[in-house]
Amino acid sequence: MPKPNLTKAEPTLGLRPIEGEYALSRVLPKHGVPDWANGPGLVSVTQGEDEISILCLGNRVPEQVEHSAGWTAVQVSNLFEVDEPGVVLAATRPVSEAGLGIFVVSTFLRDYILVRQDNLRLAKLAWLQAGHRVHLQKLTLRCADPDDCDQIADFHVRLWRQTYEGMAPEAAIQALGFDRRQPQWRTKLSGERSHALTILAEDDQGRIQGLCDLAKSENAEFPDAMELTNLYIDPAVRARGLGRHLLQLAQQWAQASGASELILAVVVQNESALSFYRACGGEPVAKSLDKGPLWRSENVIMRWPSGL
Incomplete structure (x- = not known):
């Protein structure tokens, strides 16, 4: 696997996988945000003119709701200013160059990278090779130099x-x-x-x-x-x-x-x-x-x- 090159604009990140299997769901705006969206774990709700997108733990999503399941959320554990340049690029480029599909959601303080659960190990390797650190319980993994x-x-x-x-x-x-x-x-x-x-x-x-x-x-x-x-x-x-x-x-x-x-x-x-x-x-x-x-x-x- 080729090692991605970090530019000077890209910071070194700490990445912490969050427990649980996540799903991204789609409901119509006329129905509003459903009650099942609320609960433990990461929740992100984005409303556009033709849909409401809901990210939450997959076990709360009703089967009849259109959704994509099997995602792992990985938190960028560093705290950055909202407009800090290069953070999302530093987190997403190594994974994208490894040939993996991803998407990103953000809160005021943090960014979260969503990768398929089956691809999490490959994503970890891509981040490690790019010079980032991956948290595991109370330990941190990184590549040696x-x-x-x-x-x-x-x-x-x-x-x-x-x-x-x-x-x-x-x-x-x-x-x-x-x-x-x-x-x-x-x-x-x-x-x-x-x-x-x-x-x-x-x-x-x-x-x-x-x-x-x-x-x-x-x-x-x-x-x-x-x-x-x-x-x-x-x-x-x-x-x-x-x-x-x-x-x-x-x-x-x-x-x-x-x-x-x-x-x-x-x-x-x-x-x-x-x-x-x-x-x-x-x-x-x-x-x-x-x-x-x-x-x-x-x-x-x-x-x-x-x-x-």
């Missing part, structure tokens, strides 16, 4: 050591520290990124709580695959769905990139990870030996076919 390499290396070392303590040789545990990881991440994040993606999940203090890194497969058995090279979740935020959410974005990225499948190498002793990936629809399809040299671990290749 070269300035993040120190913090990513710290996080990677800490989580890798926690995960593989007792599995990896002590020499590998000691050697794979910050001084080794940091140059790797700097090289990765400074290089050509058209076939690579690194997503960070941060708390409100800007601390990394999750890391998801993808690149074109280097596995000779799966040359047309996208590979999930790193997926780590801090213990403090596990069991909240973050790992599954990042994995779903990885699947969507593989599909949007035209890859045949998404693959991931998991150390055979890492039973909890293998159970998690199976629960997320992955299937073990091969075994491999890590290239080392510090740890020639035996790995299981997990696979997700392209297409969701």
Whole structure:
């Protein structure tokens, strides 16, 4: 998927999907605004000379009313002046360039982008690649850049050591520290990124709580695959769905990139990870030996076919 270019006039946005399935309905002006329009959630009513358009949660719309269902509302969480230039363009252009249909409604303080529920993951990826931030519960997702390499290396070392303590040789545990990881991440994040993606999940203090890194497969058995090279979740935020959410974005990225499948190498002793990936629809399809040299671990290749 090509990365959209932001102009200087376009601000960086925070985007927060709102729970619930929305519908856009049409009624005749002579009937007025119906009672079912009122209720929880986002409500927008616009009257023209030949129709009244109503946006609200779809479960309130009677079946006999003309409507388009299956929409997700995404709030632009930044507060801007009413006439702030570039806000709507910054929110809509990445999604439009990804080939998705959208529409916009606004209140005095905020703009809301409506995308099809089935397209929400693709829209999130488009926003992330455009430099925006996507809110997920109490965390924020964004794409990494070269300035993040120190913090990513710290996080990677800490989580890798926690995960593989007792599995990896002590020499590998000691050697794979910050001084080794940091140059790797700097090289990765400074290089050509058209076939690579690194997503960070941060708390409100800007601390990394999750890391998801993808690149074109280097596995000779799966040359047309996208590979999930790193997926780590801090213990403090596990069991909240973050790992599954990042994995779903990885699947969507593989599909949007035209890859045949998404693959991931998991150390055979890492039973909890293998159970998690199976629960997320992955299937073990091969075994491999890590290239080392510090740890020639035996790995299981997990696979997700392209297409969701």
